[in-house]
Amino acid sequence: MELAGVGVSPGIAVGEALLVEREAIAVFRLLLPPGELEGEVQRLRRAVEASREQLQAIKERLARQIGSPHAYLFDAQLLMLEDPMLLDRTVAVIREEHLNAAWALRTVAERLQALFEEFSDAYLKERRTDLDDVLGRIQLNLAGTPGAPSLSRLPRPHVLVAEEIPPSEAAELDWENILAVITDGGSATSHTAILARSRGVPAVVGLRDATRRIPAGALVVVDGERGRVEVEPSQPALAGYRAAQERARVEEERLQGTRALKAATRDGVGVRLLANAEFPEEARTAALYGAEGIGLFRSEYLLGRALTWPSEERQVEVYQGLLDAVSPFPVTIRTWDVGREDLAPGGPSSPNPALGERALRLLARDPAPFLAQVRALLRAAAHGPIRMMFPFVGGPRDLRLARELVGRAVGELAREGLPFRADVPVGLTLELPSAALTADLLAREADFFSVGTNDLIQYLLAVDRMDPRVAPLYEPLHPAVLRAVKRVVDAADAAGRPVSVCGEMAADPLQALVLIGLGVRELSMSPAAIPRVKAAVRAATAASARSAAAACLDMATAEEIEDHLRRALGLASGTGVVVPS
Numbered sequence: 385m386e387l388a389g390v391g392v393s394p395g396i397a398v399g400e401a402l403l404v405e406r407e408a409i410a411v412f413r414l415l416l417p418p419g420e421l422e423g424e425v426q427r428l429r430r431a432v433e434a435s436r437e438q439l440q441a442i443k444e445r446l447a448r449q450i451g452s453p454h455a456y457l458f459d460a461q462l463l464m465l466e467d468p469m470l471l472d473r474t475v476a477v478i479r480e481e482h483l484n485a486a487w488a489l490r491t492v493a494e495r496l497q498a499l500f501e502e503f504s505d506a507y508l509k510e511r512r513t514d515l516d517d518v519l520g521r522i523q524l525n526l527a528g529t530p531g532a533p534s535l536s537r538l539p540r541p542h543v544l545v546a547e548e549i550p551p552s553e554a555a556e557l558d559w560e561n562i563l564a565v566i567t568d569g570g571s572a573t574s575h576t577a578i579l580a581r582s583r584g585v586p587a588v589v590g591l592r593d594a595t596r597r598i599p600a601g602a603l604v605v606v607d608g609e610r611g612r613v614e615v616e617p618s619q620p621a622l623a624g625y626r627a628a629q630e631r632a633r634v635e636e637e638r639l640q641g642t643r644a645l646k647a648a649t650r651d652g653v654g655v656r657l658l659a660n661a662e663f664p665e666e667a668r669t670a671a672l673y674g675a676e677g678i679g680l681f682r683s684e685y686l687l688g689r690a691l692t693w694p695s696e697e698r699q700v701e702v703y704q705g706l707l708d709a710v711s712p713f714p715v716t717i718r719t720w721d722v723g724r725e726d727l728a729p730g731g732p733s734s735p736n737p738a739l740g741e742r743a744l745r746l747l748a749r750d751p752a753p754f755l756a757q758v759r760a761l762l763r764a765a766a767h768g769p770i771r772m773m774f775p776f777v778g779g780p781r782d783l784r785l786a787r788e789l790v791g792r793a794v795g796e797l798a799r800e801g802l803p804f805r806a807d808v809p810v811g812l813t814l815e816l817p818s819a820a821l822t823a824d825l826l827a828r829e830a831d832f833f834s835v836g837t838n839d840l841i842q843y844l845l846a847v848d849r850m851d852p853r854v855a856p857l858y859e860p861l862h863p864a865v866l867r868a869v870k871r872v873v874d875a876a877d878a879a880g881r882p883v884s885v886c887g888e889m890a891a892d893p894l895q896a897l898v899l900i901g902l903g904v905r906e907l908s909m910s911p912a913a914i915p916r917v918k919a920a921v922r923a924a925t926a927a928s929a930r931s932a933a934a935a936c937l938d939m940a941t942a943e944e945i946e947d948h949l950r951r952a953l954g955l956a957s958g959t960g961v962v963v964p965s
């Protein structure tokens with residue numbers, strides 16, 4: 385590979401490349417009470433002062449190292465810090481508009497940046513880089529000052545409006561103070577959406593330009609059920625939303641009361657309702673919602689913000705913690721479901737990451753993290769009932785790779801004399817069409833299946849689950865999806881293997897009933913969805929679900945299927961509206 389550019393400093397060097405990425409920090413607007421404004425001005429002054437000291441130190445070091453004539457490079461930045469256009473104006477915005485320092489600085493910065501854009505002189509235009517550098521430095525110093533508000537520590541409840549929320553950031557959000565989440569990108573099965581659902585926080589994604597169209601501080605109403613966002617609603621509309629919100633709250637309370645009730649249909653067919661979890665704390669909420677265990681633990685959170693593989697010891701601790709939280713129920717832990725792009729964002733990416741090098745496909749490149757995880761799972765299993773689940777399995781060959789890995793880990797642990805269990809059930813997330821078509825073969829070698837409908841739908845229908853432009857084509861009730869699930873359930877039943885569904889279909893009452901009609905007896909979903917699905921299960925009969933599902937298998941479109949199910953099962957859609965108070 386050869387790259388062409390512009391040589392600007394002569395010489396030749398050979399060495400290992402160090403890839404550098406810029407980390408942006410999140411900046412947001414907060415309206416502050418008058419009593420907090422002076423404190424905010426002080427924080428700004430401290431951040432500017434810290435920036436000045438840092439720049440001065442850099443300048444002095446540069447003068448020592450390469451001589452003072454070059455140190456003038458930083459004079460421009462030091463001068464910008466003195467400039468009343470920057471500091472005084474930002475202070476004025478804080479005081480006059482009652483805004484937090486970071487946002488005030490951003491609004492002032494935008495005006496200054498626009499000024500720089502207008503310069504025709506190349507040298508002056510180039511100083512825009514200095515301006516951005518100085519602003520970035522002040523923002524970082526502001527974020528580092530004691531008492532700085534951050535997305536993990538908001539002073540009061542807000543509706544979060546963002547382009548996208550990366551999973552690592554979503555994990556650290558101050559969820560207690562987040563009324564709703566709305567994003568330009570994302571989809572129903574993006575991890576932020578899944579997380580919002582599990583926290584019971586309404587979310588609307590795929591809005592494309594919400595961040596451009598919603599002014600900061602505007603009053604917004606988010607209807608997470610219908611995917612609608614209303615900005616500055618009229619008084620009558622607001623009153624209507626508040627009434628709907630109250631109805632939803634009462635309904636939620638009623639559903640919460642169902643925790644101790646059995647999940648069984650009116651004709652006595654029991655359905656096990658389990659929880660999906662992304663973070664260990666969710667395991668505790670799962671128990672509160674009446675989950676009979678964890679049907680899917682997405683272990684990727686363990687990679688953390690730094691995206692580094694966790695040690696085996698740390699994993700053993702976390703997996704045992706999950707077992708303790710839901711004891712005596714079992715926990716199904718999914719092994720690393722990551723792609724190369726997830727591990728090194730910004731690096732070389734596959735043209736289609738969903739079809740690229742991910743999960744077990746990374747084994748050949750780097751088996752160590754997979755082996756460490758399997759070892760940790762076998763060790764934690766000595767503490768309680770664990771099931772090990774491999775994602776992205778395309779057929780028996782992939783499953784054999786997984787089994788070989790387990791065999792290797794068992795051999796190692798036995799030699800080392802550490803406590804572990806060798807007979808941990810090994811199953812797969814059934815989420816690829818190739819796995820659905822070979823389900824009978826897989827059932828001979830797998831201990832269980834968990835149907836990952838989120839991906840199964842995406843791959844069966846060739847609809848990217850992350851692309852909002854094709855979101856209307858993402859049809860859980862497409863005949864191909866129902867037929868695939870039926871095939872998998874039949875194959876599992878014939879081989880006497882348990883089969884559950886852990887995709888989002890399990891969390892939708894109507895879709896859950898059709899799954900039950902197809903023979904599924906175990907559903908795993910966001911904890912907050914459990915009461916609603918339980919209510920639907922208790923109101924239905926397995927016989928009617930079975931005959932409705934059988935009829936659907938002969939229908940041509942998702943619309944016909946949905947219509948039929950609504951009529952046959954008598955389910956209307958509910959509402960989940962949030963209005964900031």
Ligand code: PEP
Pocket residue numbers: 573680682721815835836837838839840886887888
């Ligand atoms: C799925 O694919 O259905 C699933 C449960 O896993 P994820 O959403 O993490 O891909």
Ligand code: MG
Pocket residue numbers: 775813815836838839
């Ligand atoms: Mg999946």
